Amino acid sequence: MTALLDALILDIGGTLVAEAPVGTATAELEVHLMPHVLDDLESLRATLRLAAATNTAVMGEAEVRALLAPSGLDALLEVVVTSSDVGATKPDPLVLSVVLDRLGGVTAERALFIGDQGTDAAAAAALGMPYAAIETAGVAATVATWIDANAGRRFAAAAAGVSPPDAAAAASAAELHDRLTKPKGALGGLEQIGIRLAGMAGVSPPPVPAPAVVAVFAGDHGVVNDGVTPWPQEVTAQMVANFVAGGAAINVLARHAGAEVMVVDVGVLHPLETADGLLRRKVRPGTASLASGPAMTEVEARQALDVGVEVAEHAVHGGARCLVTGDMGIGNTTPSAALIAAFTGRPAAEVTGRGTGVDDDTLSLKTRIVEAAVQRVAGREPFDVLAEVGGLEIAALAGFIVAGAAQRVPVVVDGVIATAALVTAEALVPGVHAWCFAGHRSAEPGAAVALEFLGLDPILDLGLRLGEGTGAALALPIVQAGAKVLGEMATFDGAGVTEKA
């Protein structure tokens, strides 16, 4: 499992081993491995499931495995399917379908088929399965090329789909508000929420934005090793387990608000057990330290953006009508402060806070690290800033927000981490903040700076500084109330109530 792929499916002849001359008798076949094959597959199988799909008129799985065994290749392939086994040859995709069936739990879109023939490409295309032609540099290089070429495509498509909310529907909601049985404007901020929801839904009164999904993106941060927090990085993984078990604050508050929690590993350092409710989309196990260089490569940042888009699209296709941002990552207030400083232009000292409650010395160190990082990205493109000083879960959150906007679904944004993701998203896709509600004003100073910069009023101001999505989940019933007031209140005419003189 990586961010974009769960499995590699490999053609054999011409891909893993040299193609035998046409007409060679079975008994005379010899296995000549292509360069790096064993090393490449050994390394790739740490994160991807490996299978083979081969056209051969005369051999079944057992014969192929027997042939490959002496080279060590057989042991690296979890599944081997031949055209003889299934009775159909590529370009018929049946051999690839059977591989997917035998792998179990892998969809066509998340398997990469690598081959060397036009029939290989055609078979993959028939299933909607990604395909790459084997490069002379080998399997690992081929995978890397494919990831480099494809990372960020999902984000780019979502970004291209963002347009403004419907101003006419918003105006209609404002007009309806003035006919409801209350003095004009008496519901204050709740009226503004309803008006914005109408604009997002394109209709007044707007539907109630429910059900909601809280997506908690988890990742680790190399900058922790520079001393920005007293919490050990293993806590990120432990808290992911806590989320999956339902025992964290976000679980309690999401249940209370009737929202579902999805937990997504975009970049947790320590190993995580497979679990229901955990989506494994690790781009890499923790970022590098932003104190000493880029936190991520560009291709890693693009993958993380794509993960966020995937999760938002999956939630909306599953019925979600409201998205809620959540996050977990020991040390993540440091990259958040750096992103907020970089995108708002405010000084590091003004946006860097105590996070989980660090002491004065640590705050001072943290501020210096943020300041240096921000200087390093001065004048660079938003995407470069994200890769250089951001974090994997923050990039995923930015993708999640952009995809929510593209799907025309309200996104309720949590504290400083999500707000950093939102200023990043806004820099990448201007106008995306029009689809967002700020759930609360985090106690972390950068959050207030970012919200002011975006012109968003936070719904709650309860001094929360936990993250996980807690402030947004707590605000969710208020967002939903904004729609219900418009949809359910009587009008002056309807209720026979006299208006003021």
Added chain:
Amino acid sequence: MTALLDALILDIGGTLVAEAPVGTATAELEVHLMPHVLDDLESLRATLRLAAATNTAVMGEAEVRALLAPSGLDALLEVVVTSSDVGATKPDPLVLSVVLDRLGGVTAERALFIGDQGTDAAAAAALGMPYAAIETAGVAATVATWIDANAGRRFAAAAAGVSPPDAAAAASAAELHDRLTKPKGALGGLEQIGIRLAGMAGVSPPPVPAPAVVAVFAGDHGVVNDGVTPWPQEVTAQMVANFVAGGAAINVLARHAGAEVMVVDVGVLHPLETADGLLRRKVRPGTASLASGPAMTEVEARQALDVGVEVAEHAVHGGARCLVTGDMGIGNTTPSAALIAAFTGRPAAEVTGRGTGVDDDTLSLKTRIVEAAVQRVAGREPFDVLAEVGGLEIAALAGFIVAGAAQRVPVVVDGVIATAALVTAEALVPGVHAWCFAGHRSAEPGAAVALEFLGLDPILDLGLRLGEGTGAALALPIVQAGAKVLGEMATFDGAGVTEKA
């Protein structure tokens, strides 16, 4: 229906008519009405149902009605029951029970029996029914004396029952918070809510304060005739109808929060239709203007306090574990400002606001009226201040809050009207605010002044200025979340999460 009584039950001989000499033959009985009887009953029946319960060995209802008809008394009595009809004579309470049955919907506690014999008193006592001996000044005077003697008793009993929350349970909740899987204090104000709920419940973790009941007390205000608002007083009655029909903002927000709405007429000026869900407890149809004299008599203020206590006790006995204050009354920001100024000592100009949105001239007039009213009550006892410059629904809210505290149930307080009731309640029963949560910071300036005076932090600050209980209902899910976090989150030990170094 008045605040304390639904019906009068009257003995006949010695009470309504002169007692005939013992041994007078039926045929020779003559009806000699007691002084004022016809006028008194004619006037009382505008607000109370009238019945008679008489001991007579020889006459049934028909004979008694025939005997009373020529005097006009028969027509004033909705129900007449004699001891011959039921086969038992007072002090046996059967005759009174049958009267209640025939009246329908009237409980023993809300019927006053007026008689002239020890057997009358004994019969009433056997049912738990209030009793008054007829005074020579007549029935109306007897009722007035009884109300004067009894109004405020229910409030006094509730006030005597208020004690502080349990500090040990609160401390235990604070300690539990520090073991939950989050940095210490990271849930900010939500932690404080949970700690306070534990104190109120006397146990940590505290139970979720649900179900909740929102009581909306409605009353009119004579000061409206002095020009403090452009809204006509009939809107109070129209909005009560809207509450009962479920179309007002408070109905929508209470439904959203899973809370029940009770609507209580404590003093609406215009007539209201009987309706399910409307509790009729009218003390008087609107106050007098506080601009020119006392808004209420003392006995009226005491009755209004009692109504609030009755509603809170009824709700809690019916299962409510959280009370929410609501209010409706055109003009009621003026008495609220006067009460807040009087009890906090802050100047009228600082606590008087635009209410539903009045213009500068009206605000100036309103402020002068508040200022003059506050000067008039300087140095007087809290109860006198309430009667002089308060309102019927505000007094009821004060009673409701005190009774909630006495029942050890959290009370979520709404905007400026409820906050005025709370400062009043606190003046009457110091310490009662410890049982209250401030749902929101009303846009009306007096609300913030009152909350600061009481040391209560509002949960929401969304610029609401509607009243009805809307801000409190909107805050209710957050109050409940405060309990759930304590009750449902995993601890560091339980979840195997490492604490910070």
